[in-house]
Amino acid sequence: MPTGPTRKTKQRDAVRAVLGAAERPLSIDELLKAASRRADGLGVATVYRAVALLLDEGWIEAVEIPGEPARYERSDKGHHHHFQCEKCDRAFDIAGCLDNLRKLAPPKFRVKEHSVTLYGLCAACAA
Ligand SMILES: [Zn+2]
Ligand SMILES: [Zn+2]
Numbered sequence: 001m002p003t004g005p006t007r008k009t010k011q012r013d014a015v016r017a018v019l020g021a022a023e024r025p026l027s028i029d030e031l032l033k034a035a036s037r038r039a040d041g042l043g044v045a046t047v048y049r050a051v052a053l054l055l056d057e058g059w060i061e062a063v064e065i066p067g068e069p070a071r072y073e074r075s076d077k078g079h080h081h082h083f084q085c086e087k088c089d090r091a092f093d094i095a096g097c098l099d100n101l102r103k104l105a106p107p108k109f110r111v112k113e114h115s116v117t118l119y120g121l122c123a124a125c126a127a
Contacts, residue, residue: 007039008046014039015050016059024092025063025071025082065091065117081116087125094118 005013014035019026026034028047036042051072054060063071065084071091083092102111120126 007041011035011039011042011046012050012053014042015047016054019054019060019072019074022073024090025073027069027071029069030090031072063091081118083118083120083122085122085125086119087121090122092122 015031017038018031018034022034028044028051031051032042032044032047035047051060054072055062058075060072061075063073063082065071065082068084068091073093077093079097081094081097083094084090085092097116101114101116105111
């Protein structure tokens with residue numbers, strides 16, 4: 001009997017494809033909605049499992065914005081930060097960082113990491 005990709009594999013591939021093409025971090029709900037267009041019968045449990053596998057592989061990482069559900073993005077994007085739209089609740093990438101952030105720390109303090117999130121209205125919501 002020929003063995004093609006299983007339904008579960010197709011569903012996982014759909015989640016991977018959505019994250020591969022995404023230009024901004026996506027929540028589980030957003031992933032479910034987008035991946036459902038590529039794979040029939042996709043459920044939230046399958047999306048969670050696919051995300052857990054991709055996190056294990058190191059192919060994606062979680063984006064944690066305080067008070068927000070976790071979002072996920074590819075790990076290969078390099079150092080960057082995020083913009084959170086207060087109206088449509090979407091998160092967007094912002095390019096780069098501020099070179100002098102670490103200079104804000106008091107003398108002799110050692111900065112290990114930082115997080116920066118901008119809040120406001122995205123272009124669509126501001127229009
Ligand atoms: Zn918006
Ligand atoms: Zn930074």
